[in-house]
Amino acid sequence: MFYHIFYEWFDINIFKYITFRGFYALITAFFISLIIGPRLIKELKKFQKKEGGYVREYTPDAHELKKYTPTMGGLLIVISVFLSSILWCRLDNLWVLTILITMLLFFFIGALDDYLKVKYKNGLKTKTKFILQIIFSFFIAIFIYLNPFFDTYLYFPIFKNLTLDLGYFYIPFIMFMIIGTSNAVNLTDGLDGLAIGPTLITVATYIYISYIVGNFILAKYLFIPYVNGVGEISVFLMALLGAGLGFLWFNSFPAETFMGDTGSLSIGATLGTIAVITKQEFLLAIVGGIFVLETLSVILQVAYFKITGGKRLFKMAPIHHHFELKGIPEPKIVVRVWIISIILSIIAISTFKIR
Numbered sequence: 001m002f003y004h005i006f007y008e009w010f011d012i013n014i015f016k017y018i019t020f021r022g023f024y025a026l027i028t029a030f031f032i033s034l035i036i037g038p039r040l041i042k043e044l045k046k047f048q049k050k051e052g053g054y055v056r057e058y059t060p061d062a063h064e065l066k067k068y069t070p071t072m073g074g075l076l077i078v079i080s081v082f083l084s085s086i087l088w089c090r091l092d093n094l095w096v097l098t099i100l101i102t103m104l105l106f107f108f109i110g111a112l113d114d115y116l117k118v119k120y121k122n123g124l125k126t127k128t129k130f131i132l133q134i135i136f137s138f139f140i141a142i143f144i145y146l147n148p149f150f151d152t153y154l155y156f157p158i159f160k161n162l163t164l165d166l167g168y169f170y171i172p173f174i175m176f177m178i179i180g181t182s183n184a185v186n187l188t189d190g191l192d193g194l195a196i197g198p199t200l201i202t203v204a205t206y207i208y209i210s211y212i213v214g215n216f217i218l219a220k221y222l223f224i225p226y227v228n229g230v231g232e233i234s235v236f237l238m239a240l241l242g243a244g245l246g247f248l249w250f251n252s253f254p255a256e257t258f259m260g261d262t263g264s265l266s267i268g269a270t271l272g273t274i275a276v277i278t279k280q281e282f283l284l285a286i287v288g289g290i291f292v293l294e295t296l297s298v299i300l301q302v303a304y305f306k307i308t309g310g311k312r313l314f315k316m317a318p319i320h321h322h323f324e325l326k327g328i329p330e331p332k333i334v335v336r337v338w339i340i341s342i343i344l345s346i347i348a349i350s351t352f353k354i355r
């Protein structure tokens with residue numbers, strides 16, 4: 001909004017710049033979440049206490065203590081991101097609109113699920129949740145596909161001349177990216193700060209990526225595909241970084257709130273969509289390697305259990321529970337995951353130079 005008011009109407013040049021608006025989008029979102037956080041958490045706590053608390057069965061013992069920690073803290077992230085983005089992003093940018101719609105749609109699934117879980121002890125049925133994810137991601141995929149600046153070529157890291165034209169198959173591929181990432185972030189979200197840490201690192205990495213991909217000169221220089229208008233996504237991502245830092249303020253150990261599916265599904269879907277829009281889908285598997293590993297640990301655990309007729313590969317999956325049951329303190333597991341995530345981000349960024 002500020003772009004349209006201050007630059008387009010009053011010709012104040014500084015509001016033209018993505019970098020300037022990005023920095024203030026971050027600061028705005030951060031302070032919004034710090035300001036509304038305590039009140040929101042209080043309300044969520046009241047609601048959850050009234051309904052008797054929520055903790056899944058068979059959780060490692062330490063988690064019983066978390067029974068009254070309010071979930072749906074993702075609301076804090078979504079509200080802060082939306083307010084800040086509306087203020088600082090260009091609202092005539094189709095990519096920004098796509099991302100805001102994605103976040104909102106998956107927020108709806110997650111919030112409904114969390115609400116039902118707290119209120120009636122049972123969330124949405126897995127099948128219903130999946131059908132909603134398919135319908136919404138299909139809608140988003142079509143929206144992206146029809147964007148005049150979107151091409152159907154798949155680009156690979158490192159190999160600068162390797163491309164694959166997916167044509168219409170790009171639509172199911174986008175759906176896979178959105179649904180896969182939202183569920184992977186959801187699976188990861190099982191310890192204080194565990195999901196938001198790698199999320200922040202992934203977001204920071206994609207700020208850099210979207211800025212380059214949206215800049216004709218830089219993209220050409222690095223031999224990566226240029227996508228018109230994508231630079232504006234970095235302003236949105238700065239807002240998400242600020243909101244995520246604000247959320248971490250409350251979610252750091254011992255957490256005062258969990259993001260819930262409200263946060264994990266909306267953030268995951270947003271990250272998946274951004275990887276598609278920036279034409280850097282494979283990099284997401286590297287930067288977001290933690291989400292991939294957590295998901296893989298579940299797949300391997302289930303497969304191993306079936307093949308061996310009841311034996312377990314890990315003490316418990318997703319893998320963070322395995323480390324917990326081995327006696328490693330929760331904050332240590334979480335901080336180590338952040339460290340791995342930072343290293344993965346560096347590896348991902350390095351592929352821009354190796355090509």
Ligand code: 57M
Nearest residue numbers: 056058059063071189190191192193258259260261316317
């Ligand atoms: C979300 N939710 C957390 C919180 C958070 C197929 C199977 C692997 C599915 C998987 C599953 O259901 N995953 C989805 C996991 C839960 O957190 C809530 O959920 C939101 C995210 N959706 O925001 O609202 C609990 O996690 C803890 N937590 C924190 N701090 C945080 O910041 O401590 C969360 C956020 C919270 C809190 O205790 O209540 C969760 O873990 O339930 N299932 C599993 O993850 C289960 N694994 C399992 O059954 N493994 C089997 C097989 C099927 C692979 C095996 O190993 O043999 C585990 N989850 C639980 N108990 N609760 C294992 C046992």
